[in-house]
Amino acid sequence: MASVKILGFRISIVQIVFALGLFVRVILVPHPGFLADIAYWKWWTKDPAQNGLVHTITQTGINYPPVYLYVMKATGHVYSFFGSLNDDLVYWDKANLLFLFLIKTPYILADLTVGFLIFWFIKKNITQKPKTENWFTDNLALFCASLWLFNPGVIYDSALWGQTDSLGVLPILLAFVVATRDRPVLAGALAGASFFLKAQSIPLVIFLYLYLFLRFGPSKTIKAAAASTFTGITLTLPFLLGHAMDRIIGTIFSSVGYFPFASLYAFNLWWLVIKGVSFQFPDQTLVLGLLSYRTIGFTLFWSVFALMSFLIWKNPVKDKTPALFFSASLVILSAFLLPTEIHERYLLPFFAFFPIVIGLWGTNLQNLGSLGKLSSFILLSLSWLLNLHFVMVKNYPENELPGLSLLTSSMPTVSLWLSALNLIIFLFLLISLFRQYLPQRLSLIVLIPLVLLGIEAIPFAVAKSRSPILLTTLKPSSNFQGFGSLATNKSVLGNNLSTYYFFASNGLGTHANSQITYDINGAYKRLETDIGIDTDGTDAATVVFQIYGDEKILANSGVIKRWEFPKHLVADLSGVKKLTLVVNDAADGINGDHADWIYPTLYK
C-alpha cells in the first residue's frame, strides 16, 4: 500500500484517508444537531447517570433499545467529570460543546470502525484472489471504505445530526463479516448485541441466521443462537435483575406502530403514494377499499425478504459471500423503501453493506454490472443526503446550507422524484441480483408479493360483497381517538364489550373523541348499530354518538350516560361514499368516555 512522507513521518494512504474521515467529522461536532434528538439524548444521558439504568427504562418513556443506554450512561458519567449535569443553563444549552463532543464521539468512532471493517474485509477477500495489474483493484479496499467514510449522508447523520445509526450498524456488519469468516458463534453473539442495540436490525439478524444455517448446519446455528441469547442476557443483566425486561421487550416490539404513518419523511414508495403531503398520513389508509398501506408495505417487504432468503438458499454459486452482502443490502434497501412507518435515517446500513458488494465485484470493473452498482450507490447517497437535509431544514430552517437552499425550496416536488429514483435503483439492483443468482426455472417466484397481496385481500373482498355485513369485518380507512387505540370485539381497555353489563361479542371499542372512517363507495343502503358507554367507563362518562355520511350527519344519539341500556341507531346510507362514526365527549371532557359501537351492521 502506498505511503507518503509528511514532516519526516512515513504515513500510509490508509492512515491519511481515515484521518481525513475523522477530520471532516470533528469539524461538524459543534453543530447543535437535530435539536429534538439531542434534547432526548440529554435527558437519557442525565437520567441513567443519576438514577440508574432501570429508572431510565421504566420512567422516561425511552423508546431506544437498552444497549444504547449504556452509551448514554457512560456519556453522562464522563460529562459529570468535566461539567455538571445539574447546571441546567449550561447543560441544556444547544451550543453545549462538551455534550455535543461527548455524545457525537461514539458515532464518529463507529463510523471510522465501520470504515475500517469494510477496508479490512475487502482487503482480506481480495488477497485471496489472483493479483491483477490494475491499480484501482489494488486500492479497491480503501476506495470502498472511502465510499462509506466520505459518504455525505453518513457524515451528516453521525457528526452533524448526532444520530446513533452508525453505532447500530457496527455489530450487525461485524456479525456478517465474522460469519463469512467461519466464526458462527461470534456472529451469533454480535447479532444478540445488535438486537438490543437497534430494533431496525432485526430483519438482518434473521437473514444472518438463515445464512448461518445454510452454511454451518443446525448444531452451529443453535450454538450461535445460544450465543445471541446469552449475550443478550449479559447485556441486559441490570434490567433482568431490576425486573424490567418487560419494558425492554415492549420497547423493541413497539417500534412497529409507534408512529402509524405512511412515511416518516423517508423518500420511499409511500412518500410517493401520498405525494409527500404530510408526515402524519395514516398508514391504515386503504387501497381499493381492501388493504391498508401498512399491510401492503409489510407484505412487499417480507416478500422481498423471502426472495432474498430463497436466493441465498438456492443460488448455485459456491462462494455465497458476495450474494450474502448483495442480498442483505437489498433487504436494507427494501426495508427503507417498501414498508410504512419508516424514518428517513433508516437507509444508513445500506451504505455500510453495499461498498462490500462493490468491493467484491471490483476486481472486474469492466463489468457493466459493477459500474451500475457504483452509480446506484452514488445516486442513492446523494438522494439520501437530500432526504436528511430536507428533514433537518423542515424542522430547523436555520440549518439551511447555501448550496442546497434552492433545492430545498422545491423539495416537495424534488422529493417525489427522489423517491421514484430510489425505487428505480432498487428495481435495477433487484433485477441485477436475480439475473446473477436466480435459476431461470424458478423465476416465477418473483410473483410471490402479488400472490400474498391477493390472498390477504380475498377475505375483505368477500366481506364487501355480502349483505348484511358487520362493520368490524371491514378495515377503517382512518381512525383516531382521544385515548388508547381502536379495539375490535373488545373494549378500549381490552375487556369484553359491554354496556351496563349487556355483553356483546362484536363491535368497536373506542374512546371519545373518536372518528372512524370507512370507504364504502355507495355500496350500502343502511347502517344499524347499538351504542353505549362501556361498563369500563367512569360514572361521570357522557358521550354523543353520531353517524356521518360524506360529512353530513345522518344519526345522532343525544347525550348518553354510563348506566344506560344500549341504544339503537339507524342511518340511511344511500349514495354515501365515506362513512364516519363519531363519538364526542358531550362537551364535558373525555375523561372515562369509553364508548362502544355494538354489532354495527351494513345492509345493501
Add this chain to the structure above:
Amino acid sequence: MLKFTKLIPIILVIFATVLNLVILFPETTARSELNDNVFAFVLVSQMNNAWDTGKCPFSLGCLPALTDHWVSTFALGFPLPHYYQHLPHLAAVTLYRSLSWLNANLSLFVTFEWFKYLLLAVFPFSVFWAAKKLELPPLAAGFSALLSPLISTQYLYGTDFNAVLWRGSGMYTQLWGFFAAPLALGSLYDTIKYRRSLVRSSLLLALTFSGHLVFGYIVLLTSPLIVLSTAFTNFTTPKEFIKLLFRPLTTLVAVVALTFALLSYWAVPLILDSAWHNSHSPWDSREKFDSYGMLAVTQKLVNGDLFDANRLPVLTLLVAVGFFSCLFLFFQSWESKINHLKIPASYLLLPLTFIFWYFLYWGRATWGSLIDLLPLSEGIHLHRFINGLHLPGIFLSGLGLSLITLNLIKAPKFLKLPGQISPKIVGFLFSVTLTTTILYPIYQERLKYVKDNSGLITEANKYISQDYPDFLKTVEFLKQKNPPTGGRIWVGRPGNWGNDFNIGPVHAFMQFSMSNIDVSGFLPETWSPNSDVEQFFDETRLDHYQAYGLKTIVAPPDREVPKEAKKIAQFGKFVIYDVPEITEFEIGSVPFQIVSDKKMDFSLLRLWLLSTWPSYHTHPAISLTNQPFTNSSISTLPILRMLNMNNYSLNASPPTSLFANNPFSQNPKEATPGGTIVSENRNFGNYSAIVSSQNSKDTYIILKVSYNPSWRAYLDNQPTVITPVAPVFMAVQLPVCTEKIPCNHTVEFRYEASPLKKILLVISLGTLITAVTLRKRLNQYFSS
C-alpha cells in the same frame, strides 16, 4: 464414590419430596377452603352423596351415579360430573370410604385435605419417573424432580404451588394434572419410540384427561411432536422422513383410540350435550379464553414471570441452558453420522414442545381465529397453556442444571492441584457449592411463600373458629327447615354485600355451599346455563325470589330484606328469614319459543328477568341447540331466533335489536294460568310436586332448576316431555282437566344418566378390563 454418584438422583427426589412434606404440612390444618377448592370440595361432597344414592360399591347403579349426578348446590344446579373431570373427586371419596372402615371418625374434609397434600408432595416422583422414560440422564432426571415444585408464578394458573395451595388458587383438579401429565408424556414417548407399553400409555393419558382436561389436551397435542422427533432422529431425506413417520404415527393412533374408548363414557355425552353447558361466561375475563398475546407472553417469559415470579430468574435461565444444550447436543449427534442416535429423541422433543406451547400460549389474542383450527379450542381456557411451557420447562431446567453441575465437576481437572487432593472430590464439592448457590434464591423465595401460606392458614383458622359455632347452628337449622319444603337460600353474592359477609376469611355463600346448602349467586361456578343471568337477581323484588325459588334469606343483622320476608331465627351474625309462599315449582305459561345458541342468549334472558314476565310466571321455551322445538305443543309457537347477542328475528322477519324492540317490554298478553302447588319435595337429583291445575290449556308446571337433557320427567308416573324454558328451567305441560282427566297431578323430575351414557360406561369399563387383562398380548402385537 461411584455408588454414591448413582444414588444422587434418588437423593434429590427424596429430598424434594421430604421437603414438600415438611413445608406443606400446614395445608392439612386448614379448617376451610378459600378459593376454587370450595368448588372442588362441594363436588367431592356431592360425589360422596352419590356414593350413597348409587348404593356403591356393590350395585349396578353405582357407576352411573358416580360418573353422572346432579350437583344442586349452586347456580340452580348443574350436572357437573357429566361435563367436568370427576375422577379426582371420585378418588378422594373412594379413599375416604376405604379409610372410614378403619376410622369411623374420619371426616371427608380431612381426607380431602390430606389427599391433596400428599399428591402435591409426591409430585417430584412423577417427574422423576417421566424423566427416566424420556431417556434423560439420571442426574438430569434427579434435578428435574428437584426443580419441579419450585416454579413460581403470580396467579398464572401454571404448574406451581400458587395454582393449588390454600393461599393461591386452590385448584384441586389441576393438581391431578401436575401429577399425571409428566407420567403420560414420559410413557407416550416410551411407547411411540419403542412400540411398547401401549396400554400403560393409554391409561396414563386417560388419567391425565380425567384429572384435568387441559393437561390431557396439552399432552395429546404434544404427542405428534413425539412422532416427529422420533422420526427426525433417523431423518436422511424428505421422502424417507415421510416413511419414518408412519410407524410412530400408527402407534400414536392406537394409543389415542384406546384412550378415547376408555373415556368415551365421558367424552361422547360431553360433546353431544355441550349446548347446555355454559362454556363461555362473559363474566370471565377475556384472557381466560384468549390468553395474553405474543407481546405479553414474551414479556412475561423474558422478565422471568413464567418461572420465577418474585425472585431472580434462575429457573428461567436454567430452562434456557437446557433448551440450547438439548438442541445442540441433538443436532451435533444428528450431523455426525458416527455418533448417530447417541442422543435420544427427547433432546429434540423437549425444546420443540417448549416452542410449540410458547406459540400456542400467545392464544387467540395473537392468532385470532386461526387458533380455532385446534380441536375443541373454542371452549378451552387458553391461558392455561402456560402448563404446556411448564411441562417441558421442568425437564429442560433439570437438564440445564445437570449440565452445569457436570461441567463444574470437571473444572478442577484444569487446576494444578497437589497430588494428595483428588480432583473428583474437589470437583464434587465445587459443583455442590455452586449448585446450592444457584438454587439459593429459588429456595429463599419458595420457603417464604410457603411460610406466608402457613401464616395465613393459621390466621384464617382463628377467625373461622370465632364464627364457626354460629355458622354450624345456622346450617343445622337450615337443613331441618328446607327439606321437604324445598327452596334455596339467598346469602349475597360477590358483587354486593355477600362480598363482606364471611365466615373467617371465607365468603358465606361459599361456606354454605360447602355444607351442602343450595345457594344462589355463586359466580365462580359458571358452568350452569343459569349462572350468568342469575347475577341480575334483584333482592328487592319479591317476584325474583319466586323466579329462582329462593325460600330463605341468610343475611347479617344490618341488612334490609323485602318486607314480606319474616325473620325466623338468628345465630350470632346469621339472621335467617323465610320468604313466604315461595316454591321451587310454579304453574306458568309458555308463549313463544326462543331459538339460540348458548353464546347468544345472555341479553335476552336478562331482559326477561328484568321485565314483569317472571311475576306473571311466563317463560318462553328456549332451545340452545339453535334448532326449533319439534314437540307438538311448542313447535307451533312463534319463533324468536337470536342472530347474535343483541339482534333477533321474530318469525323470520327482518332482524331487529333487543334494544330497539324489547320483546319483554310489555306485560305478557296471556294471563297467568291458574293452579296451585299443593306440595313439593326434593332429594338429591329428584324433585317432585303435587299440583292442582285449573281448566285451561297451555298450562305448564315449571321447575326452577337448570335444564339438562339427562333429566327425565314423569307426569302421574308416566314419562313425559320436558321443555326447557327461560331462563333455563324445565317445564312439563299439564293436560286440560276434563271429567276423565283429574285436575290434580303428581309431577316428578329425576336426574338419571342417559341410556347412551350407561352403554358407553359398559364400553369404557369393558375396554379398561380387557386392556389391563390383555395388556401383554396387546403390547406384543404392537411391538411386532
